[in-house]
Structures are given as structure tokens and as C-alpha cells.
Amino acid sequence: MDTPYGIAPLPVWERPEPQPRAAPVPLSRAKIATAAIRLADVRGLDGLSIRKLAKELGVGPMRLYDYVLNRSELLDLMVDAVYAQIAEAGRHSEWRATVLDIVHRTRDAALEHEWFVDLLGGRPHLGPHALAVGESTAAALNEAPGVRSIDDLQRVVGALNAFIVGALRREITERRTARSTGTDVTAWQTALGPYLTRMLETGRYPIVARLVIDGAHLDAEETFQHNLTAILDGITGRT
Structure with a gap:
């Protein structure tokens, strides 16, 4: 997306879900948000990170970056x-x-x-x-x-x-x-x-x-x- 400040990614709400992958653990933004909420309910926001969330979901951290670019986008999904x-x-x-x-x-x-x-x-x-x-x-x-x-x-x-x-x-x-x-x-x-x-x-x-x-x-x-x-x-x- 072209902005006055250069090229910026589309907001997470406007990006399509990644194509399903042949992997043991299927993911979606909804599933990621649900797991992140469950984690934050127990540990608070200080206890929430991409790495900890990936462990909770049973996937590698890099897989989550197909769905969210950073922690801020994860918080947006949760909210x-x-x-x-x-x-x-x-x-x-x-x-x-x-x-x-x-x-x-x-x-x-x-x-x-x-x-x-x-x-x-x-x-x-x-x-x-x-x-x-x-x-x-x-x-x-x-x-x-x-x-x-x-x-x-x-x-x-x-x-x-x-x-x-x-x-x-x-x-x-x-x-x-x-x-x-x-x-x-x-x-x-x-x-x-x-x-x-x-x-x-x-x-x-x-x-x-x-x-x-x-x-x-x-x-x-x-x-x-x-x-x-x-x-x-x-x-x-x-x-």
C-alpha cells in the first residue's frame, strides 16, 4: 500500500488468510487469536510473546509470521x-x-x-x-x-x-x-x-x-x- 511515507503493508484486516499448508497443526488468524487470548488471560500481556504463543500452538515461531507481522498485529487480533x-x-x-x-x-x-x-x-x-x-x-x-x-x-x-x-x-x-x-x-x-x-x-x-x-x-x-x-x-x- 502506497502512503505518503512510502510502502506500508495492508492492515491485517485487509490481508487474505495465508493459503492452507500441509502441516500437522492447521492455523488461522482466529485460532491464533483464541490461543493468544487464553495465554494472556493466564499470564497477562507481559507473559505473551510470539515465541510463547508458538509453543502453545505447537508450531515454530516463524510460522506465525505468515499470519501476523509482529506482536502489535497479534494484539489487534486479540482486541x-x-x-x-x-x-x-x-x-x-x-x-x-x-x-x-x-x-x-x-x-x-x-x-x-x-x-x-x-x-x-x-x-x-x-x-x-x-x-x-x-x-x-x-x-x-x-x-x-x-x-x-x-x-x-x-x-x-x-x-x-x-x-x-x-x-x-x-x-x-x-x-x-x-x-x-x-x-x-x-x-x-x-x-x-x-x-x-x-x-x-x-x-x-x-x-x-x-x-x-x-x-x-x-x-x-x-x-x-x-x-x-x-x-x-x-x-x-x-x-
């Missing part, structure tokens, strides 16, 4: 396979129900494949399933009462995506920290509770004290739903 799960969200008659379905499926996918959040908010995801999710989300938000122009749509899509990335990264980070340290929220509160109580009793942090003492203590799922509702309410009520 789009996850988006395929999210893309199963149905189109509802009401815009808000469609958005809720897509966002909750995104959270479910991130909790199942924690490495997925490490790839959110970075490079644009341009695989066919990612584009389908983006289209469904934008089409639904375009029907919201507060969206009257393409500028409005860009802003609400950006706000929703920022919330999703931030909320999921925080939730997954907390899960990882609890696993790596063996300290859950209850244990952390027990350990630091006396210190925090002493600090709040100084009277220097009255609003923080109200948040800690009087605020609702929601679990991760309730917090996610509550904040998502606030985002959608804001979109609905824009003037």
Missing part, C-alpha cells in the same frame, strides 16, 4: 476478538438501553480478560468488530435528546469512552492489587482505619470526612452503574 463479544449487544428501541447493553458487555469482557483494559485508551481500535461497536454506540448516542450536532456527538462519545476507560482501569487495578498483596478492601480499611480516623478528627478535612462517614459505600458494580447513569442523565439533560 477485536474481544470486541466480537461486545458486538453481540442487541439494538434496542430506546437509545439508552442500547448504550447500557454495550457498556455493560464491555465491563463483562474486561473482567473476563483483564489485559483488555491495558489496551483501552491507547491506539484506536479499528478492527471490524471494534468499528461495529463504535458504530452502534455512536448511533445510539446520536438519538439522545441532548445531542443536536456532530460536535455534540463527538463530545458525548468522548465523555462516555473516558468514563469507561477510567472506571475499568481502576476496577481492574484494584483487583490486581488485592491479588498481588493479599489485601482486600476490608483488610486495607482495617489497617489504615485508625490513622484515617485520627486525621479526620483534626477537622482539617471536613468534606472528605463527610464522604467517608456519610457517603454511600458502594461495591464496584454498583459504583459503575451509578456513575454510568449519571453520565447518561447528563447527556439526556444537555441544553
Whole structure:
């Protein structure tokens, strides 16, 4: 493909699958992505490499380069396979129900494949399933009462995506920290509770004290739903 910067390979989505080879282990991009996801689910992205994936598949590393040029293309395939799960969200008659379905499926996918959040908010995801999710989300938000122009749509899509990335990264980070340290929220509160109580009793942090003492203590799922509702309410009520 000719570009202003010279000759660049076609994206993996536009390159045809290699011709089948007479080999003990048949391969396809779908099979490679499935195996890579399985490996990353167990070891994380740091534990994923072309060499380790080839061993998992029972082939030589060079064989995989017939299907993906590098690790970045492998990650693209993996991400789009996850988006395929999210893309199963149905189109509802009401815009808000469609958005809720897509966002909750995104959270479910991130909790199942924690490495997925490490790839959110970075490079644009341009695989066919990612584009389908983006289209469904934008089409639904375009029907919201507060969206009257393409500028409005860009802003609400950006706000929703920022919330999703931030909320999921925080939730997954907390899960990882609890696993790596063996300290859950209850244990952390027990350990630091006396210190925090002493600090709040100084009277220097009255609003923080109200948040800690009087605020609702929601679990991760309730917090996610509550904040998502606030985002959608804001979109609905824009003037």
C-alpha cells in the first residue's frame, strides 16, 4: 500500500488468510487469536510473546509470521476478538438501553480478560468488530435528546469512552492489587482505619470526612452503574 511515507503493508484486516499448508497443526488468524487470548488471560500481556504463543500452538515461531507481522498485529487480533463479544449487544428501541447493553458487555469482557483494559485508551481500535461497536454506540448516542450536532456527538462519545476507560482501569487495578498483596478492601480499611480516623478528627478535612462517614459505600458494580447513569442523565439533560 502506497502512503505518503512510502510502502506500508495492508492492515491485517485487509490481508487474505495465508493459503492452507500441509502441516500437522492447521492455523488461522482466529485460532491464533483464541490461543493468544487464553495465554494472556493466564499470564497477562507481559507473559505473551510470539515465541510463547508458538509453543502453545505447537508450531515454530516463524510460522506465525505468515499470519501476523509482529506482536502489535497479534494484539489487534486479540482486541477485536474481544470486541466480537461486545458486538453481540442487541439494538434496542430506546437509545439508552442500547448504550447500557454495550457498556455493560464491555465491563463483562474486561473482567473476563483483564489485559483488555491495558489496551483501552491507547491506539484506536479499528478492527471490524471494534468499528461495529463504535458504530452502534455512536448511533445510539446520536438519538439522545441532548445531542443536536456532530460536535455534540463527538463530545458525548468522548465523555462516555473516558468514563469507561477510567472506571475499568481502576476496577481492574484494584483487583490486581488485592491479588498481588493479599489485601482486600476490608483488610486495607482495617489497617489504615485508625490513622484515617485520627486525621479526620483534626477537622482539617471536613468534606472528605463527610464522604467517608456519610457517603454511600458502594461495591464496584454498583459504583459503575451509578456513575454510568449519571453520565447518561447528563447527556439526556444537555441544553
